[in-house]
Amino acid sequence: MITNRGVFDDSYAPRNLLHRSAAVSELTRAFAPATRGERADNVLISGPSGVGKTTLARHSLGRLEARADVQTATVRCLDQSTAGIVRSVLEDLGADPALNTPLEDLCLALRERVDRPTVVVLDEAAELPETEALARLGDVDLLSWVAICHEAADWLARVDEDVHTSVMGHEVELDRYGVAELADILEPRAREGLRATAVTRSQLETISDTVAGVARAGIQSLLAAAEIATERDHRTIQDDDVDDAWPRARHWIRESNLESLPYHHQVIYELVRCDGPMSGSALHERYDEMSDAVYRGRQRTPIGRRARRDKLAKLREYDLIDVDGEGRGARYSVCDGSIRSPYDVGAVPLREY
DNA sequence: TATCCACCGGAATTTATGGAAG
């Protein structure tokens, strides 16, 4: 059934972007100066997660690279400091700065590296725009950026005036796809990644409808439907396979989110999974009880309460933990109880005290 | 209803880590 799993990877680049022609030409217009050896215009791409903001940026950059002598870099800005962002850009451009290089030196090195038009994608610049980092990048001749965020208005409200004016006229807003549009996008994926006639058009539309036009979710759901059909020995995808696809796809997404987090987060997660829904105070109490046992023999040592709140916030961000209520009365629970930490923190029986 | 207490989350401060300079 599944002939090429790579087609369903987040990093897979489709040959052409369907239903995004206005956005593509907007980016092409912004990048035009780079084809003449000049600095390209800055761009702001906004929209909900999973609708192809990063894919759009990569696709447009790929086209630009094919016809102009430019450099590109892509940086994940989430939780990165100014120095961290500048360092990531340098690394993408082939430099290897030492861990303790001062910010000033990093900026100098960046100026040296950028000897031709260079476009930096600032991905996941979601909530907090790094204004300082933007200013530093703006100081470099020939360097321009494409910032990706959720809410354009929120983002713009926080940046400096000159940044504001620099993206004027180059703001691209992406929305969720319509049912038919997303089905159009899923069709070539099915053609390239699945056996012929494995799925019908109407099933693709059902998937698109279920995920409310979020492309990333739709693509994962299509893969999940194919996998479920295989398990059930169906020759092609059946409607009941489609019905069960989105829960499995969402499970995958959350699983990989949890896997990507460090040990402290996993401990907190397991705690909530085993004992939740629970209050903040109960969570702290349980942590204090079991932390000695769980951390014994490990590099890391238990963390304080304030740091635990930060881990908790991260887990919420990653759609792993749900918070019901606010402040003092908030109750925490895991979103999907069948997802366990790969670190197997749960090996320590939490209730045995 | 008034008071208390523990949590929340922003900001300042400290600690841990590791590369570079002397």
Added chain:
DNA sequence: CTTCCATAAATTCCGGTGGATA
């Protein structure tokens, strides 16, 4: 080798807030 320095992560500090208790 020692000292210095920069970052990242964690702690300390603290004002705001909403349940709990009398």
